[in-house]
Amino acid sequence: MRNWFKGGEPWIWMTAGAVALSLIAVYAVVWMTAARGLVHWWPIQVAETIFTAADGSKTRLIGEVRDREEVSILRLRESGYRIDTTDKFTTRYLIKQGNRDITGTDFKWYPAPMLGEFTYPKDMIAVERREWGHFYGHLKAVKENGRIVAEGPAAWNAMRDRLNRSNALFSEILGIEKHEIGKLNYELERLRLNQRKLELQNRLDDAAKRDFDARLAAVNAQFGALQARLDALRAQIGRDSFVAEVMDGQQVEISLAKVADAIMPNDMNVFGKIGHYLSKFVEFIVDDPREANTEGGIFPAIFGTVMMVLLMSAMVTPLGIMAAVYMREYAKQGPLIRIIRISVNNLAGVPSIVYGVFGLGFFVYFLGHNIDVLFFAESLPAPVFGSPGILWASLTLAILTLPVVIVSTEEGLSRVPRSIREGSLALGATKAETLWRTVLPMASPAMMTGLILAVARAAGEVAPLMLVGVVKLAPSLPLDGNFPFLHLERKFMHLGFHIYDVGFQSPNVEAARPLVYATALLLVVIIVVLNLFAIRLRNRLRERIRGLEGV
Amino acid sequence: MNGALEKSHAMQLGDIRRAPMAATDDYVLSVENLNLFYGGAQALNDISIKIPRNRVTAFIGPSGCGKSTLLRCFNRMNDLVDICRIDGRILIDRKNIFDKDVNVALLRRRVGMVFQKPNPFPKSIYENVAYGLRIMGVNEKSTLDDAVEKALRGAALWDEVKDRLGESGMGLSGGQQQRLVIARAVALEPEVLLLDEPSSALDPIASAKIEELVYEMKEKYTIVIVTHNMQQAARISDYTAFMYMGDLIEFGDTDSIFITPKEQRTSDYITGRFG
Numbered sequence A: 001m002r003n004w005f006k007g008g009e010p011w012i013w014m015t016a017g018a019v020a021l022s023l024i025a026v027y028a029v030v031w032m033t034a035a036r037g038l039v040h041w042w043p044i045q046v047a048e049t050i051f052t053a054a055d056g057s058k059t060r061l062i063g064e065v066r067d068r069e070e071v072s073i074l075r076l077r078e079s080g081y082r083i084d085t086t087d088k089f090t091t092r093y094l095i096k097q098g099n100r101d102i103t104g105t106d107f108k109w110y111p112a113p114m115l116g117e118f119t120y121p122k123d124m125i126a127v128e129r130r131e132w133g134h135f136y137g138h139l140k141a142v143k144e145n146g147r148i149v150a151e152g153p154a155a156w157n158a159m160r161d162r163l164n165r166s167n168a169l170f171s172e173i174l175g176i177e178k179h180e181i182g183k184l185n186y187e188l189e190r191l192r193l194n195q196r197k198l199e200l201q202n203r204l205d206d207a208a209k210r211d212f213d214a215r216l217a218a219v220n221a222q223f224g225a226l227q228a229r230l231d232a233l234r235a236q237i238g239r240d241s242f243v244a245e246v247m248d249g250q251q252v253e254i255s256l257a258k259v260a261d262a263i264m265p266n267d268m269n270v271f272g273k274i275g276h277y278l279s280k281f282v283e284f285i286v287d288d289p290r291e292a293n294t295e296g297g298i299f300p301a302i303f304g305t306v307m308m309v310l311l312m313s314a315m316v317t318p319l320g321i322m323a324a325v326y327m328r329e330y331a332k333q334g335p336l337i338r339i340i341r342i343s344v345n346n347l348a349g350v351p352s353i354v355y356g357v358f359g360l361g362f363f364v365y366f367l368g369h370n371i372d373v374l375f376f377a378e379s380l381p382a383p384v385f386g387s388p389g390i391l392w393a394s395l396t397l398a399i400l401t402l403p404v405v406i407v408s409t410e411e412g413l414s415r416v417p418r419s420i421r422e423g424s425l426a427l428g429a430t431k432a433e434t435l436w437r438t439v440l441p442m443a444s445p446a447m448m449t450g451l452i453l454a455v456a457r458a459a460g461e462v463a464p465l466m467l468v469g470v471v472k473l474a475p476s477l478p479l480d481g482n483f484p485f486l487h488l489e490r491k492f493m494h495l496g497f498h499i500y501d502v503g504f505q506s507p508n509v510e511a512a513r514p515l516v517y518a519t520a521l522l523l524v525v526i527i528v529v530l531n532l533f534a535i536r537l538r539n540r541l542r543e544r545i546r547g548l549e550g551v
Numbered sequence B: 001m002n003g004a005l006e007k008s009h010a011m012q013l014g015d016i017r018r019a020p021m022a023a024t025d026d027y028v029l030s031v032e033n034l035n036l037f038y039g040g041a042q043a044l045n046d047i048s049i050k051i052p053r054n055r056v057t058a059f060i061g062p063s064g065c066g067k068s069t070l071l072r073c074f075n076r077m078n079d080l081v082d083i084c085r086i087d088g089r090i091l092i093d094r095k096n097i098f099d100k101d102v103n104v105a106l107l108r109r110r111v112g113m114v115f116q117k118p119n120p121f122p123k124s125i126y127e128n129v130a131y132g133l134r135i136m137g138v139n140e141k142s143t144l145d146d147a148v149e150k151a152l153r154g155a156a157l158w159d160e161v162k163d164r165l166g167e168s169g170m171g172l173s174g175g176q177q178q179r180l181v182i183a184r185a186v187a188l189e190p191e192v193l194l195l196d197e198p199s200s201a202l203d204p205i206a207s208a209k210i211e212e213l214v215y216e217m218k219e220k221y222t223i224v225i226v227t228h229n230m231q232q233a234a235r236i237s238d239y240t241a242f243m244y245m246g247d248l249i250e251f252g253d254t255d256s257i258f259i260t261p262k263e264q265r266t267s268d269y270i271t272g273r274f275g
């Protein structure tokens, strides 16, 4: 036994065990988010059954069975149910009954003994509406302008065709509202600001005024034309509707204008389900969110996250490298530089929210406000840079990650051997030339390591961002087709904040939970992709340093 | 090497390279009363020595006696050591290299140095040799190609590497690396080449190659070599300086130092009685 200890065997087991634990932890995180998130778009069959309430009245239930758990019968009896059994425990089901506008609640637990047998009628439709969440019911008929055009089994095909038509119209309307009207609004705002600017400079004479009025009239005319087109489209989209029978036997009529998607989950084969799954998945990645972020896609959040990380990298890399070069190569290595180095190291340990507070106080309120006063006087009192935005968020994160970049770069610089530097100097290179041609290239993989760490930290940071630019729902992306294309002052959406918002702030937490996991998974994937990209770059650099490139 | 390079070389060196004066005609470097301190400790005591042009001068002496330190004075590598303080003069064409107006980069191009341990850059063989020229602003491919070939031939390395100029200089053997860094220095066509124990890390065959090279190079360059190997000093040098504890004990032509040393300590060291 003593020899076993002496031989170092236990150490091997302990260290290997640590590796195994870490691996399990990592896989558990990924597996759980993937398992919970990725099933979200798989069509679930819609069940129908009879529910006996505590007072003995019977109602019909329609919905998706989403979850089940064990409950004690005692508790059920206490809440008034009469259950004849000697068992101590029974199951209860979480049923998503949808139809929030009719039933009031989406999700509800029902004890198994009070439910009849589950059936899965083929004519059941699951409708994803643009408002009020899901709708479930027996499809009865399809109407055009209030007149029934298809009934019974034929109704489904008619409904699908008409749904395609209304969706095409809807995306046309959306396109006009988002792009063309957005452009005109932007134009109007610019005209107003230009006018105000001239006014402030006392250069708004009659000629300029007339010019503005003419341009304003032109824009308004365009507005009018667009409005007319929109009205026509809106009138058309409301043409069709469908009628379905819901839980309590009511017949409900819903306009197809309000329907985003509809399926017959009980009458779908595997390929149909796969197709539906894929289309929903793509929608999740490329679409804008709907319904307080609980439905639709998360494209703006992906875009915001990636753009913020890129902006942050563009800011932190040069700054960090320059600071490290000064500290390692030029500064006299005395007590002062040692204090600075210790401070930088400790800066990495400051809680991120503190950086958020700093960013808000310094960047937004001080810098941003002064920029507004100096350059954007015409739009005051409405702030431009004086309110949180993607520029300030990236800058805050750049400061937050600066220590990481400095420390890694310094380490890389210090690993460049003295003999190499002397070799370069002895060939008549100045210190700067030695730095540029030999030392910095040799330290570049270390700089990339710093950047990789910085990206990993920045992409996952949420707390400081809430103070300096991230919002729940941004009206427009920070990069678009309107001059000057890059709008650094705009607020943006972020995956990390999106997770928090959807999971804990939304009105329908239960419905949004799978989205939380899916979004988390996507955040992980994006960070991994960004990192892989940086790691590839680093390997490329390493290879080049080994001198393997051609002459 | 082609004319353009020659010209730019001459132009850049113009401000130190003057018409040779009669008094220093035979000498490239002339050290006058040089004292050197590392912090409080004196490493060189009142050294005066004249290095003859186009000859091989060897510095010998026990470890720690200051040979490298003196060598590093010639191209002012000691500037990099913060605690190093120097007084006295080293003249090159009657110009004191420690003067404030001396361009250190140009001085180092004139006085090239090869270090004790080979230190190739992590770049291709070609780029290693072209490094100094690129620093001088030579970027024309044909000029560089010619200069690289000439330098590699001069360092007797061309035949071994001509097919793999794009490969890393770090991938060569120790002896090849040492010749590579010699080629790197030679590519700048310096007047003086300082070699600090160039074959200490090499096997006998590789070090014989280096010796041969030194022998060939003295036609064109003035060579100062530090060595611990008495036979090597006797074989390749024309003049020998014996140093001991920061003092220059004896300096003269190699034959007289080895056969009829004037100082007892010199003969003790040469015959291996200490050191």
Ligand SMILES: Nc1ncnc2c1ncn2[C@@H]1O[C@H](COP(=O)(O)OP(=O)(O)OP(=O)(O)O)[C@@H](O)[C@H]1O
Binding pocket: B038, B043, B061, B062, B063, B064, B065, B066, B067, B068, B069, B070, B081
């Ligand atoms: N950078 C330095 N800082 C302080 N002292 C130094 C430094 N370099 C050399 N010395 C000291 O100066 C003295 C001479 O050193 P030097 O390297 O010139 O000896 P050397 O003759 O080249 O020895 P070796 O044959 O072992 O290379 C030694 O005592 C050494 O400790």
Ligand SMILES: [Mg+2]
Binding pocket: B067, B068, B069, B196
């Ligand atoms: Mg030495």
